[in-house]
Amino acid sequence: MELHIESTVRYCENVGERSRKSWYHAEKLLSSHKSEKIDMPTFGARSQKNLKCMHPLLRRVANAAIEHINFTIICSVRSKADQDQAYNLKRSRAHFGQSPHNYFPSLAFDFIPYPFTDEDWDDLAKFDAIAKVLKDVATPEVAIHWGGDWATFKDTPHIELQDWRKYIGKSYNITSLVVSKYNSAVHPNPYA
Ligand SMILES: [Zn+2]
Numbered sequence: 001m002e003l004h005i006e007s008t009v010r011y012c013e014n015v016g017e018r019s020r021k022s023w024y025h026a027e028k029l030l031s032s033h034k035s036e037k038i039d040m041p042t043f044g045a046r047s048q049k050n051l052k053c054m055h056p057l058l059r060r061v062a063n064a065a066i067e068h069i070n071f072t073i074i075c076s077v078r079s080k081a082d083q084d085q086a087y088n089l090k091r092s093r094a095h096f097g098q099s100p101h102n103y104f105p106s107l108a109f110d111f112i113p114y115p116f117t118d119e120d121w122d123d124l125a126k127f128d129a130i131a132k133v134l135k136d137v138a139t140p141e142v143a144i145h146w147g148g149d150w151a152t153f154k155d156t157p158h159i160e161l162q163d164w165r166k167y168i169g170k171s172y173n174i175t176s177l178v179v180s181k182y183n184s185a186v187h188p189n190p191y192a
Contacts, residue, residue: 041070041114050076055105057142057161062109064137070114071130074157076106093153100164107167108160124148127156134159 043051043066050073051059062073078086078101086092092099100107111134113126120126131146138144143162147155161167 041066041068044072044114047071047073050074050109053077053104053106054109055107055161055167058106058109058144058159061134061138061142061144061159062111065130065133068137069130069133071111072114072116073109073111075101075110076108077104078102078106092155100160103168107164108158110157111159112157124156131156131159 043062047062047066051062053076054062054073065071078099080096080102083092083094083096083099083102087095094102096102101110111127111130113120113123113130127148131148135144135146145160145162147153147158147160
């Protein structure tokens, strides 16, 4: 069991690494082929990889939403290196261990509209439309928060489970495995 968890965690960390190197180019190619007619949206390979690393509740929400509106899941688990980078680039205010992305399975995910161009980062309406569907399909089974609703630090791609800290180290003990492996020396898990 432990070996399986270790390799899954490694897999999930590498999703982020692969994103930076190859997915950006792939996305550009894909979004230039807009003529392709699709009856109902389905998740592409990048989203599928991130889905595998998400909490089952979030996975269910995303799978229900994709039937209504098209989007890509660009991030789920964020490793220490990725979290440090996000912090340094001011994309996140959280140090490693303080973000719901830093646990396995991930208690948050980030999405972008599909198809997507760089100008869409500033298109609040596109993110809002997807967030509305996500919140709609999540209710009443589970409450989620959208980063676009935050007053002080708008994080429009971000979705997280409400009260996500309650999921750490309780029903999903493997999260503490990740925390103890990467986090013990500098940042002891404050929520364990
Ligand atoms: Zn996020």
